[in-house]
Every structure is written in C-alpha cells, then in structure tokens.
Amino acid sequence: MRNNYILYLFLLPAIILTLIFHYLPMYGTIIAFKDFSPVKGIWGSDWVGLEHFTNFLNSPNFLSIMMNTIKLSSFDLLIGFPVPVILALMLNQLRRAGVKKNIQLILYAPHFISVVVISGMLFIFLSPTGPINSLMTIFTNEPYSFMSDPDAFRSIYIFSGVWQGAGFASIIYVAALSNVDPQLHDAATIDGASLLQRIKHIDLPTLKPVMAVLFILAAGGIMAIGFEKAYLLQTSMNLPASEIIPTYVYKRGLQAGDYSFATAVGLFNAIINVILLFTVNHVVKKLNDGDGLV
C-alpha cells in the first residue's frame, strides 16, 4: 500500500453503497426461510425452513406462472436475438455512408423511448377504436380486442420489443462488421463468391464471438425477463398469459405484504437464472471453440 490511501478513499462511496443496497438485501433473503414479521425483524423472526418454497411449488398457479415466464423469455430470446444480427448484415450492404447513418439514426430512436410510453402507444394503437383496428375493419367486421386477449399478449410483448430494441442492438454488430477489410470481400468476389457466400464465409464468422457473448448474457437473464413492460401491458383479461414470476413477486410481496413468500419465489427464480447462465455458458464454450463468458 504505497501511499495509495487516497485511492481507497475513492473506492469508499462505491463500496458503502454496494454494501447497503446489494449485500444487505442478499442477507435479507434469509426471510425466504422465515416467517418474517416486521416487529421481530429479520433475525428475530421464526424459521420455517422450505415451507414457502413448497407452498409455491404446490400452489395451483405455479405451473402457469412458471410456463408463462419460460415461454415469454425464450420466445423473446429466439426472435429478438437474431433480428439485430440480420439487420446489421443488411445495413452493412449499404454503400453510401450518409444513407446508412441516417437509417441507423431512425432505427435507434425507439430505444430512447421509455417503457411507459411504449406500452401507452401499444394501448392506443391496439385499442378497439385505435388505428390498427380501423385498418383491420376493412377486412373484418369485428374490432379485435388485442390487449384483453391472452393469446395475443406474447406476440405484442415480443414484437414491440423487437420494434424498440433491434435497431440499437445492431450497433455492436455493425461496428464489428466495419472492421472487416473490404479487400477480403473484393478478393472473394473475384474468386466468384456470391453475396450470400461472402456473408456466410466472411461476415458471419466475424460476428460469431460477439454473438456468443451476447447470447450467453441474454440467455443467462432468461428468467429475469423485463418485469416493467410485462407489468404495464397486463390487463385483468390477459393475465392467464401475462402473469410471470417477477409480476407475481411484486403483487404477493409489495401489494399483498406477503414478504417471506414473495422473497422465496424471487430466490427460486434467481437460482434458476444462475443455473441457466452457467449451463448456456458451458454449451456455448463447446460450440465456440472454448470461448465463453465465464
């Protein structure tokens, strides 16, 4: 410690805030194994073991909430993950830099709109008297009530997510592609490689390492699916499809005051998440010549 004390002082705010707002809550998760009573405090409350976990697993909602979470996030991943890659490959074919910049400018814009506004726009556009329905009534007689149909919920969630995020998510792939030497493409063209062949043999291999890392990160967060939008898009009618673990935790915990039970459900969710992260990392490592994230 050669007179580095000032550097430790620099670290102090980050360490204190992390201790309070990250490590204290980690300690607080023991209420998942207790019957938390605010009067007795975290440590003084009675132990109940795994009771809250077994209650959740045996509850009639368990299967539906679990399946909703898995379906919503895995479809989100399967559809949302490849779109930015494809978009980047398409943008990469544009030769005029100015045009490309302007298109990117437009495609990034929705990323900066808040979830509240996005959800609000969905409610406006998809309402029975909204623009989508007034277009559709040309072909059908009945307006379609999108927001109250559980079957439509997942599609609305996923496609609005793609609409909002795909452009911005493509930045990193566009940047990776701009590092490819144009002469490589020229040489391949002289050798008779078609556009698709060049994409397959030059562009895609360039993107592979970035894709691997982003895929692991996305898959690792699969159970941590965006709570905020799901909650905003929830209506009492689409609940059979839109109730996912995070919204359930919020309702049982903060709205109903069932702190211990909700913490147990959240912990259950977090454990699955960590297992998924390490599993996917392991699989991608094997597929990606030993390069993973962790």
Place this chain on the structure above:
Amino acid sequence: MNHLINNSKKDRYLLLINKVLLSVIVLIVLVPLMYVLLGSFLQPNILLTQGFSLNPDHWTIDGYSRIFADGTIMRGFFNSILYATAFTVISVLVAILAGYSLSVDSLAWKKTIMFFFLLTMFFSGGLIPTYLVVRNLGLLDTMWAIILPGSVSVWNIILARTYFKGLPKELKEAAKIDGASDFMIFLKIIIPLSKPIIFVLALYAFIGQWNAYFDAMIYLENQSKYPLQLILRSILIQNEVEPGMISDQLAMAEMQRISEMIKYSSIILASLPLLIMYPFFQKYFEKGVMVGSLK
C-alpha cells in the same frame, strides 16, 4: 466500404431487395412515431377518420396548452429533471472514482475488491429484501430511494476502468516524478482526459433515470414527488386524465377524444428531451457500446 469489384447480376437483385426491405423497416419504425407526433397537433380523431390533413382548421395545440395549464404533468417533468440530474451526478462520480482506483496496477486487494463488485451482477437480494432495506433506512417517500439504490453500476465501473487503463502511463509517471500526489494526478491529469467516458456514462445514466418509473412506483407515496413517467403511466395505461385538464362542460364522447389528444401530447413531451439531444450524441452512444464490449 469501397468495393472496387462489381457484383454479379443476381447479387445486384439481392442488393435491391435489401434496399427495399430496409425502406420498409424504416417505415415500420417511423410511422408509429409520426402518427403520435401528428396526433398531438391534429384535432381529435382527424387522424383516424381522415388520415393526414393539411386543412389548418384541423390543426391545434390544444393538447399541449391543456398539459401546460395543468400542474401535474409539469411538476412531474421538473421532478424527473431533478431526479435524473442528481442520479447522473452521483452515479457518474461513484463510477469514475472507483473505476480509476481499480485501474491503478499497484492497488493492493484489487482483485478482491473487483470480485466484491462483480458478484452483485450475478446475485441480488431481489425486490422484497431491497425494499425492506430502503424502508428500514427511512428513505421511503424521499428522492434518495430513487437515486441511491441503483447508483452503483458494476458495468459503469468496468467501463471507466477500461477507459483509464487505456490512458498512457507515462503521463502519470511524469507527474509522480514531479511530486504530484495521487489526488492531484487524478484531478489535474486524469479528469481532463476523461471527458469522453464521463460524457458517455452521464448520458446513459440520465436516459436511464429519465425513463424509469418502477422505483418511483414502489418507493414514493406522495403524488407531488412523482416523476413524469409515473404520471404518464396513470394517463396512458390507467386512463386517468387529470380532471383539471378537461374540466370544461363537455360531452362524454368529446372528453374521450380530448383525452386521446392529451395522451399524444404527453408522449411527445416525455420523449422530446431525449429525441432532441440524441442525433447530436449518436457517436457517443456507439462509443459507449464499443467501450463496453472490450472486456
């Protein structure tokens, strides 16, 4: 990219299809945004019944004047500016200080401290225990509940550290020989060189906090402290347009239509600050993403 070689005929068709598809995608992104923008300036329902109209009688700023006349949205607007600014200052300061320390090679316990931060990326206490901590600290219904819990971002610390590591070492060594203390080196040499990373972190922090609603929803009780997004939520999602905004003696149907227009106007108002500044900062967004991808 400057390709010197011409493409084959088939490839030229593919490139044409590519252009057409991209144009369609641009329209898909643009049309909803334009619809809302126009809807905020057109008389209620014109867009729906007649489409775009150039007739000046159909244009109005009524939606905006109702918003400005009613205190709720404007108060939310200023609350949001306060929260986002305070959050930006604190979170950037914390990240820069920690990131700089961790970038110094001679720092003892560096690995351990880094692990201490990294662990929070993979494990968290979850919603309820975090809420209980905030409550026990007595922060409920204060702006600190919105600002402090998320103010340390491990990701930002890593970004800052990566940036500082990239600065030439010679500068620091020269200053050390001249007898400058660690603090003076940081203040006089590092900070002036760090404008790009400070800018990127600040931009991301501000946008994140400007668009956030959830922490405010669980931690704030007093409506006068609500940020804009939470007020928007009640207008857009819960359909609660403030009675003050449409107090006129209006028929039900007319009220309905005016509340639609208020929705459009408030969407524009909420998105305007970011959408205005964003074209100017586009290159910084890219820089931020790129620095982040360097592990």
